[in-house]
Amino acid sequence: MRPAKTMKIELKVNGKRERREVPPSRTLLELVREDLGLTGTKAYCHSGICGACTVLLxxxxxxxxxxxAAQADGAEVTTIEGLAADGALHPIQQAFIDHFGFQCGYCTPGMVLLTKALLDEVPEPTREDIVRYMGGNICRCTGYAGILASVEAAAKALSTKD
Amino acid sequence: MRPFEYVRPTTVGEATDFLREHGDDALVVAGGTAAVVMMTLGVLRPDYVVDVGFIPELGPELDGSRSGGAGLRLGALTTVRSIERDPAIAGAYGLLADAASQVANVRVRNRATVGGSVCYGEPQTDLPPALIAMGASATIAASTGVRTVPLAGFFEGPYETVLQAGELLTEITVPLPEPGTFGCHAKFTVGSPENKPVANASVLVRTDEAGRCVEARIVMGAVGPVPVVAEAAAALLAGEVPDAKLIAEVAARAADATDPQDDLRGPVWYKRRIAAVLVERALSCALRKAGNGTR
Incomplete structure (x- = not known):
């Protein structure tokens, strides 16, 4: 077991297999934005607090x-670019538009992906479930009311769709 | 981030062999939620990163076989999120689930591990007080052998633990509580919930059929260099059916045992006051659960 100065990693990003050789200090955020050019994932606090860089692992x-990035070797990653299918917005994205779930938009990719994780886990969340779960991602524009309404609408849209 | 060399052991033996050679210059990374951030900030500048996240022995998943009658065994890679959600933990080990559910945010809980939260030694973390209250121990491996350390004696100061260079924490074991044991965790933060708390408190109580307290443990975090075990305060409950007056007395005595510091989360007097309030809340919550017989 030799220490490595670069790492060959392979992961699936939005369904597409990606092979890259990266310095081990590369974060998954840097890999996604800079190496793969998927700039929908936003960088802000760099400390796990704000949620702008949320992806699904x-x-x-x-x-x-x-x-x-090396820790995500072998994993499946979904970024905001992976949600819309065939040019049609994902119902969660549509709900954020319909219910004014964003203003400046910087937190939105993270909010949408966090909503996806919540609804995959709890398809019919209560208001309290939503507040507890979404409370971890920070928005400094909306006051959260529009976001909560968007999540509730998305839950409804997805449950009637199934 | 300062460049480093990366190793990815697949067995505990490989990891401890590497740490025996390079332990002083290496950083062990599990979930990464603290380690990667500290490297990004330049606070930690290791020559080597040992990624233990690919070691199956460290048990990334909980399963039924781990929580037999003898107690709960948590592989070091068990995530905070799975402690929060695992049905095998929600019952007898409800205090752990309660504390886990209050850690940072769901993104952090999805990645942060029980081993990492303990080894990091951050005084403000939620899991250590709960684990100490439940009498948990750490299993520590080195290339020379394995030792077990009660978590009550594991922490030596802020970000300092008994772990030596060359050692790797592999498992946390929690003894099965006696029937009738109930616990709650309470914390208070100023500002956003993912900020470090002013204080937190884990309380575990066991009552008899008459509602008398047979056993109680009170452990507080963020109000001292290491988690503070309030033995004298807990002893006030022995044999008593606690009323509001006694609960307030216990909380005040617990706050006396704290040793907080002035910082951006508040001055000493304020942290003591908050610690008392949190002990009162957690104790009342645990007694309520004991009265209802629900964990």
Whole structure:
């Protein structure tokens, strides 16, 4: 077992297999934004607090800033670019538009992906479930009312769709 | 982030062999929620990162076999989120689930591990007080052998633990509580909930059929260099059916045992006051559960 100065990693990003050789200090956030050009994932606090860099790692919401790309080797990553299918917005994205779930938009990719993780886990969340879960991602524009309404609408849209 | 070399052991033996050679210059990374952030900030600048996240022995998943009658065994890679959600923990080990559910945010809980939260030694973390209250121990491996340390004696100061260079925490074991044991965790933060708390408190109580307290443990975090075990305060409950007056007395005595510091989360007097309030809340919550017989 030799220490490595670069790492060959392979992961699936939005369904597409990606092979890259990266320095081990590369974070998943840097890999996604800079190496793969998926700039929908936003960088802000770099400390796991704000949630702007949220991606789904094997379905679970994580902060891509607090994870080395090498730690995600072999995993499936979903970024905001992976939600819309065939040019049609995902029902969660549509709900955020319909219910004014964003203003400046910087937190929105993270909010939408966190909503996806919540609704995959709890398809019919209570208001309290939503507040507890979404409370971890920070929005400094909306006052959260529009976001909560968007999540509730998305839950309804997805449950009637199934 | 300062460049480093990366190793990815797949067995505990490989990890401890590497740490025997390079332990002083290496940082063990599990979930990464603290370690990667501290490297990004430049606070930690290791020559080597040992990624233990690919070691199956460290048990990333909980399963039924781990929580037999003898107690709960948590592989070091058990996530905070799975402690929060695992049905095997929600019952007898409800205090752990309660504390886990209050850690940072769901993104952090999805990645942060029980091993990492303990080894980091951060005084403000939620799990250590709950684990100490439940009498948990750490299993520590080195290339020379394995030792077990009660968590009550594991922490030596802020970010300082008994772990030596060359050692790796592999498992946390929690003894099965006696029937009738109930616990609650309470914390208070100023500002956003993911900020470090002013204080937190884990309380575990066992009552008899008459509602008398047979056993009680009170452990507080963020109000001293290591988790504060309030033995004298807990002893006030022995043999008593606690009323509001006694609960307030216990809380005040517990706050006396704290040793907080002035910082941006408040001055000493304020942290003591908050610690008392949190002990009161957690104790009342635990007694309520004991009265209802629900964990």
């Amino acid at each position: 094997d379905g679970a919401a994580v902060s891509s800033c607090s994870l080395l």
